[in-house]
Amino acid sequence: MATEPMDVDAPTGLKRKADGEPAESRAPRRIRALDPDVVNRIAAGEIIVAPVHALKELMENAVDAGSTSVEVLVKEGGLKLLQITDNGCGIRKEDLAILCERHTTSKITSFEDLTSISTYGFRGEALASISHIAHLSVTTKTADSDVAWRAHFLDGKLVPAKPGQSPAPKATAGRNGTQICVEDLFFNVPTRRRAFRYPSDEYNKIIDMVGRYAVHCEGVAFSCKKHGDPGTGLSIQASAKTVDRIRQIHGANVTNELLEFSTSEDRWGFQADGFATNANYHVKKTTLLLFINHRCVESTHIKKAIEQVYAAVLPKNGRPFVYLNLNIDPARVDVNVHPTKREVHFLNEDEIIQSICEHIRSKLAEVDTSRTFLTQMVLPGMQWEDKDGAGAGTGADEAERSPAPDASAKKRPRRNSNNLVRTDTSLRKITSMFPTAAASASAAPAAPAGEGSDRTPAPELDEDVLAMPEDVQYETVDREPTPCRLTSIKELRAEVREDIHHDLTEAFAGHTFVGVVDEQRRLAAIQGGVKLYLVDYGFACFEYCYQVGLTDFGNFGAIRFNPTLDLRELLRIAATREKEVIESPGEDFEVDVLVERVASQLVERREMLLEYFSLEITPTGDLVSIPLLIKGYTPPVVKLPKFLLRLGPYVDWMDEKACFETFLRELASFYVPETLPPSIPSGGEAEEGSAEAKEGEWEGEGEGEDLSRDGPMYQELSRRRKNVRWAIEHIFFPAFKSRLLATKALMKGGILEVADLKGLYRVFERC
Structure with missing residues (x-):
């Protein structure tokens, strides 16, 4: 029979049809010895x-x-x-x-x-x-x-x-x-x-x-x-010592920061010595020279354990250099586990690694005081001031403070006015130039006779400027921080780093807070260098709280309620409000059904919520605590019902990464300062059609509330406004300097450049 082109010899293979079945019967193949x-x-x-x-x-x-x-x-x-x-x-x-x-x-x-x-x-x-x-x-x-x-x-x-x-x-x-x-x-x-x-x-x-x-x-x-x-x-060279060899191969930057270590333990039958860098040296990738019984090998367990030791002393993503010479009793080592002898196995691996890491950690603690930081002694353009606040004087006083100038000393460079920036936050701010509420409501009282009635009385400071922080007591618990090993959280952190806008991050890191411009639109002014920016502090607070949630994941503090709150009652409050604002009949829902569904979801996942987010819910449906993200700032409690209700439909509970991302975004929205209605007009009562009279302008506002200056509603709004303004200036924006990674989305929709000092000088020069 003629052989088709697709046929192959029977000993080496069979012709197969399109569906994968052999054309011939499946006969057992002969077993043959391979050619040497x-x-x-x-x-x-x-x-x-x-x-x-x-x-x-x-x-x-x-x-x-x-x-x-x-x-x-x-x-x-x-x-x-x-x-x-x-x-x-x-x-x-x-x-x-x-x-x-x-x-x-x-x-x-x-x-x-x-x-x-x-x-x-x-x-x-x-x-x-x-x-x-x-x-x-x-x-x-x-x-x-x-x-x-x-x-x-x-x-x-x-x-x-x-x-x-x-x-x-x-x-x-x-x-x-x-x-x-x-x-x-x-x-x-x-x-x-x-x-x-x-x-x-x-x-x-x-x-x-x-x-x-x-x-x-x-x-x-x-x-x-x-x-x-x-x-x-x-x-x-053959005569070179180990330190000299490291210097020639890996450079002086490594050698200058090396510390020698040596440890042994007869119980586990090992002796380890080598060199490791201190906290002054760090790179992006760990360099581990590992020799076990003088054999160059690799060990993922040892590498990860050493990186965890250095994670506590090095900056984020910083990695060390370590040369480790580990000698173990040969009877405890199995060298024949890898074709290229790249890996070895030995007994009591976890105990030996832990002992070595503890010894390295103690060595790092001994030299921790030698850490070096690059600093700048004096800010450019600053003048010396004495304790009384007076500037640098002239004449005899200045001669006593400063030595005689050296004739060979260089002259101070000329400072251009268009390059001067405000560097002292204690100087007068733009908010002090605003008229006070009391001054605009009524005329200033006349001065008593005989006490200089021809003088203009000094304006009072705005009460919002003197707002004090909330009187909150914190309790410290002895709980070790839990390292986060979840791949989903690491991926979310990486996504934030990939979306960073470097110029805007640097602007936030060195900014000077000017003041709150518009509470209704949540706008604040900051100065970065010689530029003035308007910042949507609601957007910025959201980004900051979301990043804090990723950074402190699994290690949140807790805001506890005493007594506990009824979870279903809070959900019912939020669901009732949502039902009242529904405009389309097709979006209507049953309040009790929605409340029970969301409550069941939260109670069912209470263990996970407590472990990862410090959100404690009892099996009976009582709310015990909520996460604490920012110390010194209490989130708006009036937003708590809506926050709990949104945890049901707006959190993806089926996927781990999506669950953590959506939950943290809802938590960040909860922590964003709420939009408060403007101050009461000078007439003392809210006018019809004004922002205060509109229902739903501020969450928590009820019908028929007394909005006069002596009413409880106004007093509560005034107190909350003080706390929000104080938190914006003294908590959020200082925290932005150190922890906020400004993203590209924040650059597009959350910040606007309104003035440039150099540009203004060009305008004045043409006038």
């Missing part, structure tokens, strides 16, 4: 993943041979040439014949030797694997040999240097030690070879690996260079 070359090439792909892995194996063999000098030569990232030369004990001529056969080694003789292994290599697979994927040549000389011997290997066997010659090793001139040349790495594995697109990246990995062993192997000289370059990429 296939087996060896598969093993080579597991052990030699990249040129740096071949270098690591060869460099470890050189150190095992007792070398005091290791030289590395690289061409095209090690893919074209990788040459390692050492001055170790060398290899005997008789052993060259089986040098590149699998599982030939001088390190162990039985499996039990693995429990006391003290060398880098032990399996005898490195040279065998390299010979199956590259052209390998070895030149070696022992101390008792008169000549050096050179041999060439391919697929684990001796091969002649040129066709027609004998494969036996050839005598040649050479020095004591061994030189191994690896050429055309992965020449017979084209897929692996094409994966290395940038030889420079592979060379950087090689430099990093050589540098790690150069730091650890004290007494051994290391050098690494590119083929054809006159200089070396790395050169370490």
Whole structure:
């Protein structure tokens, strides 16, 4: 029967139809032994993943041979040439014949030797694997040999240097030690070879690996260079100490901040020593040089544990440099767990890591007083003032305070008026120029006779300017901060950082608060440099509270109610208000049904709300506490019913990330200062049609309330207005300086530049 083009041989595969079913019956396939070359090439792909892995194996063999000098030569990232030369004990001529056969080694003789292994290599697979994927040549000389011997290997066997010659090793001139040349790495594995697109990246990995062993192997000289370059990429002398090696490889910035540590514990059978940076040094990525029983390995557990230690002393996203040499009883270590020996397993891992981290933490605490900060002594343009507030004087007083000027001293640079900015927040503000409410309501009383009746009485200060903070008592609890390991919260924090507007953030960080401009539209004025901005402080407070919620997630304080509040009653208040303002009949709902549905959701999730948000609800539906985001500021309690009601339909309870994001945004909206009605007109009563008389202008306002100046409603509004204005000036905007990351959305809709001092000077110059 003719064979179709799509048919393949039965032993290696079957023709399949479009639906994936074989065309022929599923007969069992025969099991055959793979060809040894296939087996060896598969093993080579597991052990030699990249040129740096071949270098690591060869460099470890050189150190095992007792070398005091290791030289590395690289061409095209090690893919074209990788040459390692050492001055170790060398290899005997008789052993060259089986040098590149699998599982030939001088390190162990039985499996039990693995429990006391003290060398880098032990399996005898490195040279065998390299010979199956590259052209390998070895030149070696022992101390008792008169000549050096050179041999060439391919697929684990001796091969002649040129066709027609004998494969036996050839005598040649050479020095004591061994030189191994690896050429055309992965020449017979084209897929692996094409994966290395940038030889420079592979060379950087090689430099990093050589540098790690150069730091650890004290007494051994290391050098690494590119083929054809006159200089070396790395050169370490054999006499260099560990600190000097770190300085040459990682720079003086690291070495100047190093602290040495050493600890041991017989119970767990380990001894650890090394160097770590103090709190003055931090970078974006952790540098961990980890050696376990002198083997360069990687450990995610150790790295994360050390980063948690430094998280308490370094700035956000700051990372340390740590060199850790960990020696463990070989009987407790399993070295045969990874093909490239990149990882090891050992007993009592958690206890050993905890002991090392506690020791590093104590060392950091001892030197914490040496932290260095860059500061500026005097702000530019400021004048010296004495304790009485007088400016720098002249004459004898000034002569007593200042030494005689040096004739060689430089003259003070001229200050342009259009560059002067206000830097002292205690100076007179724009709000002090506004007329007081009392002065605008009635004429000033006449001065008593005989007491200077011809003088104009001094204007009284606005009562809003003298508003004091709320009288709130706080209780401190002994609860350790809970580190947040939730991926969803980390992603939300990253989204805020990605949306940051750097110029606006810097403007907030160095701004000067001018005053509240419009309470109805929640506008405030700030000065940034020589510019004046109008800020929607409602929008800014929302962004700030949302970011505080992400930063302090799981560690909120609590505002407790005594007695507790009825959750369903609060929800009913909010639902009734929502029902009253519904304009479309299609949006109508049953108040009791909505209240019960939202209450059931909150009671069902009360454990999660308490753990993450400090929102405590009893199983019977009593509200015990709500989150405390900002100390010194009480959120508007009149917004509490609406906040609780919105937690039902506006929070996505089905997805973790969306749940946390929507909840924190609702919490931020709750904390934003409410919009208050304007002050009572001079007539004393709210006029019909005015903002005070409009229903719903302020949440909590009821019908028929007395809005006269002596009425309780006015007194409550006046008190709340004082507290809000004080919180805006003394709590929120100072907090914006240190913690607010201004986003691009805030730049678009929350801030407006209204004046530029330099621009105003140009206008005045034309007048």
